[in-house]
Amino acid sequence: MFAANDKAAILVEALPYIQEFYGKTVVVKYGGNAMINEELKDKVMQDVALMKYVGIHPVIVHGGGPEITGFLGKVGKETEFISGLRVTDEETVEIAEMVLDGKINSDIVTLLNRRGVCAVGLSGKDANLIRAQKKLATVYEGEARKKVDIGYVGQVERIDTRLLRDLIAHDYIPVIAPIGVGADGESYNINADYVAAEIAGALGAEKLLLLTDVEGVYKDYEDKSSFISTLTAAEARRYIEDGTLTGGMIPKVEACLRALEAGAAKTHIIDGRLGHSIILELFTSSGIGTQVEK
Numbered sequence: 001m002f003a004a005n006d007k008a009a010i011l012v013e014a015l016p017y018i019q020e021f022y023g024k025t026v027v028v029k030y031g032g033n034a035m036i037n038e039e040l041k042d043k044v045m046q047d048v049a050l051m052k053y054v055g056i057h058p059v060i061v062h063g064g065g066p067e068i069t070g071f072l073g074k075v076g077k078e079t080e081f082i083s084g085l086r087v088t089d090e091e092t093v094e095i096a097e098m099v100l101d102g103k104i105n106s107d108i109v110t111l112l113n114r115r116g117v118c119a120v121g122l123s124g125k126d127a128n129l130i131r132a133q134k135k136l137a138t139v140y141e142g143e144a145r146k147k148v149d150i151g152y153v154g155q156v157e158r159i160d161t162r163l164l165r166d167l168i169a170h171d172y173i174p175v176i177a178p179i180g181v182g183a184d185g186e187s188y189n190i191n192a193d194y195v196a197a198e199i200a201g202a203l204g205a206e207k208l209l210l211l212t213d214v215e216g217v218y219k220d221y222e223d224k225s226s227f228i229s230t231l232t233a234a235e236a237r238r239y240i241e242d243g244t245l246t247g248g249m250i251p252k253v254e255a256c257l258r259a260l261e262a263g264a265a266k267t268h269i270i271d272g273r274l275g276h277s278i279i280l281e282l283f284t285s286s287g288i289g290t291q292v293e294k
């Protein structure tokens, strides 16, 4: 265990960060692949509660890809991803909404509330929070790229932040499921990274933290010594085009770039498998993960 002086040093190390982030908004994207077990989930909830109690305004956007895949499997439906996005027919969007809004969102709200904060669950349909339209997937083939129709997959058209700002002003923690609403009331399945990015941008968040199941970004995914701690926008774009980044890392890095462009100050991709990764990133001088910069 730590000696008393070491314990005090840890708290004192956090002080400048607590001062810096006091009163600021931090958007946390909690991905399905980082929801590994109950113990780890509770550590995320503790981190969020701690943020709240030191005066930061946390906003949670969650995913749940693996759980959606599990439910689709139970009803005999195959899952296909194109460039990190789920191909979503009418039945799939219904199941995705049920799993994300009906199950995962409510589970997170319950866990957070048990940690002594007041969380409020929302889908993007509530108060028209997330207006969406159809998104086509981009497939990169060397120099060429093509657009593919993947069904009820949405892209954010507009975030209406009024409800979020009201909730934050009254000390509630918004917990948001990545379902958008179209012009005719139809539901769109949106990758949670993109939703988190738009929300972080619209709220002018101090930070966007994307929790995932890797340490961060690697130049060569097979070589763990090629870890990148800071990625510039130009490098990020090059790595998407040249295939350095594949699958779910594409929306994640794109989300960071979009959040920066839309008004967020800093973005980080961090390892959600590591207990207390949020407070390690926020309150220690070394930080963790990959920071994506403008």
Ligand SMILES: Nc1ncnc2c1ncn2[C@@H]1O[C@H](COP(=O)(O)OP(=O)(O)O)[C@@H](O)[C@H]1O
Pocket (backbone or CB within 6 Å): 031, 032, 033, 034, 063, 065, 084, 211, 212, 213, 214, 216, 217, 218, 219, 220, 221, 244, 245, 246, 247, 248, 249, 250, 252
């Ligand atoms: N260059 C890369 N560096 C790190 N991860 C990468 C890279 N290229 C692809 N990936 C993949 O991206 C995945 C993270 O995306 P994803 O599985 O969608 O996470 P989440 O469910 O947290 O949103 C990693 O598990 C890894 O397999």
Ligand SMILES: CC(=O)N[C@@H](CCC(=O)OP(=O)(O)O)C(=O)O
Pocket (backbone or CB within 6 Å): 030, 031, 032, 033, 062, 063, 064, 065, 066, 068, 084, 085, 086, 096, 153, 154, 178, 189, 190, 191, 192, 193, 248
């Ligand atoms: C269009 C699209 O791919 N939507 C995602 C939404 C959930 C999500 O983003 O979950 P993770 O953060 O756990 O990956 C999906 O259907 O899996």
